[in-house]
Amino acid sequence: MNIKHLLAFLLLSIAPLHAADISKYNVVWDSPSKDSLDSMPLSGRLGAGANVWVEAGSIWIYPSHNGAYDEVGRLLKLGCIRVTPVDFKLGEAGFRQELVLANGSIKIEQGDFKASLWFAGETLVLESSSGKPLAYDVAYGTWRDRKRDGILVDVFSGPRQSFTQDQVHPSKEVFVWFHRNADYPVDLAEKAKKQGISPELVRDLTTARENLVIAVRLGGKLDADPQQWEAEAKALLDPTALQAAKADEAKRWQTRVAQSHSRVPCERHRELARKGNALCAADAG
Numbered sequence: 202m203n204i205k206h207l208l209a210f211l212l213l214s215i216a217p218l219h220a221a222d223i224s225k226y227n228v229v230w231d232s233p234s235k236d237s238l239d240s241m242p243l244s245g246r247l248g249a250g251a252n253v254w255v256e257a258g259s260i261w262i263y264p265s266h267n268g269a270y271d272e273v274g275r276l277l278k279l280g281c282i283r284v285t286p287v288d289f290k291l292g293e294a295g296f297r298q299e300l301v302l303a304n305g306s307i308k309i310e311q312g313d314f315k316a317s318l319w320f321a322g323e324t325l326v327l328e329s330s331s332g333k334p335l336a337y338d339v340a341y342g343t344w345r346d347r348k349r350d351g352i353l354v355d356v357f358s359g360p361r362q363s364f365t366q367d368q369v370h371p372s373k374e375v376f377v378w379f380h381r382n383a384d385y386p387v388d389l390a391e392k393a394k395k396q397g398i399s400p401e402l403v404r405d406l407t408t409a410r411e412n413l414v415i416a417v418r419l420g421g422k423l424d425a426d427p428q429q430w431e432a433e434a435k436a437l438l439d440p441t442a443l444q445a446a447k448a449d450e451a452k453r454w455q456t457r458v459a460q461s462h463s464r465v466p467c468e469r470h471r472e473l474a475r476k477g478n479a480l481c482a483a484d485a486g
Contacts, residue, residue, distance in 0.1 A: 228300040233292030237263060241300045241307050245320030246453075253307050253318055255298060258290040259283050260309065260316065264325060272365070272382040273389070275354075280343035280367075280378065284327065287336040289314060304454045321446035324437060341378060343367050375434070 233255040234240065240252035240263070248267035253260065262282040269277045291311055299308045306319035313332035318325065329335070345367040354362050365385040370377045390400035436442060 223302045227302055230298045231296060233257075233296060233298075237261065241298065243307060243318060243320060243325070244305055245325065246322050249320060249323040249325075251318075251320075251325055255291050255296070255309060258292055259285040260291065260318075260327070262318075262325070266323070269380075271380060272385045272387045275362075277345075277380060280341060283338075283340045283342070285338040285340075286314070286329075286331075287338055289331070289335055304451050319447070319450060321437060321443075321450060324434065326437065326443070326446070328443075341369065341376060343369070343378065345380070 228241065230241075236256060237252060237254060240254040240261075243251040243253055245251075250265045250267075252263040252265075255261070260283070262284070264279045264282065266279065267276070269279060271277050291309070291314070293311065295311050297308075297310045299310075301308060304319065306317050309316040309318075314329070314335075315331070316327060316329040318327050320326070345364050346369070348363065348366050350363045351361045352364055353359070365380075367378060367380045368384075393400055393402065437446065
């Protein structure tokens with residue numbers, strides 16, 4: 202019996218590349234990581250991404266987004282997600298973790314346990330299967346669980362800063378984390394004026410970021426309802442929706458791979474490329 206588990210949470214070559222050709226370049230690990238420095242990258246769309254690694258029997262995820270600016274324009278880290286299979290320890294004999302370049306996913310395998318992490322747009326999906334039913338312990342951590350003062354942002358210099366509180370709403374089925382800038386209004390135009398800067402130059406901060414909501418679901422929208430994110434995440438777990446998203450992502454990655462190489466039409470040009478000589482524009486495909 203194959204039990205499936207789902208959790209919804211982002212080359213240059215001298216010959217045409219196909220999925221079968223680039224598989225030999227996949228990054229493969231046969232042992233777990235010591236910490237986050239030994240993580241693999243995942244890429245989503247519109248700035249969404251994550252770092253993934255296995256440590257102490259758990260799958261660890263650092264989600265990120267390059268639009269996650271807080272009320273004063275600082276790019277925030279989005280916390281950490283830990284997914285632990287209950288009564289099954291990852292990282293023992295037969296462990297394998299692979300970064301699949303053909304579709305941008307990460308595969309984790311050990312015995313009959315198989316997991317895959319990939320992005321459906323801005324939403325990180327974790328799929329898994331095993332020979333017997335497995336429960337998961339899912340935990341989320343953020344150091345902004347309360348207002349923090351005196352934080353040294355630059356380890357080399359600069360004044361210490363304050364960070365406002367995030368919101369975490371757990372329930373029996375889901376949890377929603379978000380940081381809503383409107384909860385902590387800042388008059389950046391007035392601050393700029395005191396520094397001799399025209400308020401028009403900070404319009405993007407005062408009109409857009411003050412309404413920005415940053416959510417762990419990585420799909421936060423201006424003035425969105427947290428219940429909407431929960432509904433969207435659950436909708437993605439529908440098998441039809443999941444397969445459609447996976448096919449869409451595979452198509453996108455295949456397009457990127459096809460655009461990321463140069464065609465070398467003949468053996469003479471291949472030899473020049475191997476020696477490091479540049480090809481003329483007319484020669485490159």
